[in-house]
Amino acid sequence: xxxxxxxxxxxxxxxxxFSHLKxxxxxxRGALNSVAxxxxxxxxxxxxxxxxxxxxxxxxxxxxxxxxWKGTLAEWGKASNPAKKVFRGKGLxxxxxxxxxxxxxxxxxxQSGRCVIPVEAFFEYGDDGHQHPEGGGRIEYRFxxxxxxxxxxxxxxxxxxxxxGRTLTFTMVTKEKGAETGSIGHHRQPMNLGxxxxxxxLDYSNPVKAFTGTSPAGTFKVEACPPRPRSxxxxxxEVVTDHVGAPPEPT
Numbered sequence: 444x445x446x447x448x449x450x451x452x453x454x455x456x457x458x459x460x461f462s463h464l465k466x467x468x469x470x471x472r473g474a475l476n477s478v479a480x481x482x483x484x485x486x487x488x489x490x491x492x493x494x495x496x497x498x499x500x501x502x503x504x505x506x507x508x509x510x511x512w513k514g515t516l517a518e519w520g521k522a523s524n525p526a527k528k529v530f531r532g533k534g535l536x537x538x539x540x541x542x543x544x545x546x547x548x549x550x551x552x553x554q555s556g557r558c559v560i561p562v563e564a565f566f567e568y569g570d571d572g573h574q575h576p577e578g579g580g581r582i583e584y585r586f587x588x589x590x591x592x593x594x595x596x597x598x599x600x601x602x603x604x605x606x607x608g609r610t611l612t613f614t615m616v617t618k619e620k621g622a623e624t625g626s627i628g629h630h631r632q633p634m635n636l637g638x639x640x641x642x643x644x645l646d647y648s649n650p651v652k653a654f655t656g657t658s659p660a661g662t663f664k665v666e667a668c669p670p671r672p673r674s675x676x677x678x679x680x681e682v683v684t685d686h687v688g689a690p691p692e693p694t
Contacts, residue, residue: 503600561594567627569627597616634654
């Protein structure tokens with residue numbers, strides 16, 4: 444939840460929409476990175492975070508990694524006990540909004556590490572009742588904002604110290620299904636924020652749980668994706684976000 448999302452970087456053309464916020468507007472940090480148009484768990488995504496009173500962008504690893512983990516990022520993403528389907532990090536692609544304020548894994552981030560994930564579309568597979576009639580397995584669906592534009596999804600970030608070195612990581616916050624996500628058999632969905640909610644989301648005096656209200660019907664446009672050839676695997680993209688920096692590390 445979710446399978447992956449897309450963000451070409453064109454959302455930057457709309458940063459003027461933040462002018463009504465008290466938080467100063469977006470500032471390009473001017474550094475290179477490797478964020479692709481289609482972002483999968485375990486890869487870099489782009490997040491917006493408040494740093495020293497300014498809203499700025501950063502490249503971060505999509506899968507929350509606790510500061511106590513000393514192995515590699517790849518090891519964190521693998522099952523710790525495949526036979527019993529026990530997972531280490533795969534369960535931390537998302538954080539449940541209803542419990543993020545109190546659960547040990549996320550409560551520090553909920554109080555000091557909130558971010559916004561700019562997304563043009565997110566993708567989910569339907570349940571077993573949603574199969575391609577011509578074969579190809581379960582149908583993958585593309586969710587975009589019904590009104591057009593950009594989806595602003597809630598996230599939590601934190602610093603980790605894996606073998607690869609100091610790494611900024613994040614997780615996508617989820618809430619109960621809305622009409623559109625429920626229509627494909629899902630029980631959860633990303634926690635989408637309205638433009639008028641972003642400032643409140645970045646205000647740590649407001650609990651995460653306060654943003655978990657059910658999305659009204661008509662929030663998303665849903666489209667079925669064509670089946671992929673068996674050999675294709677994940678969508679491969681050229682790097683399109685080539686000027687995202689990392690925020691200064693905490694002192």
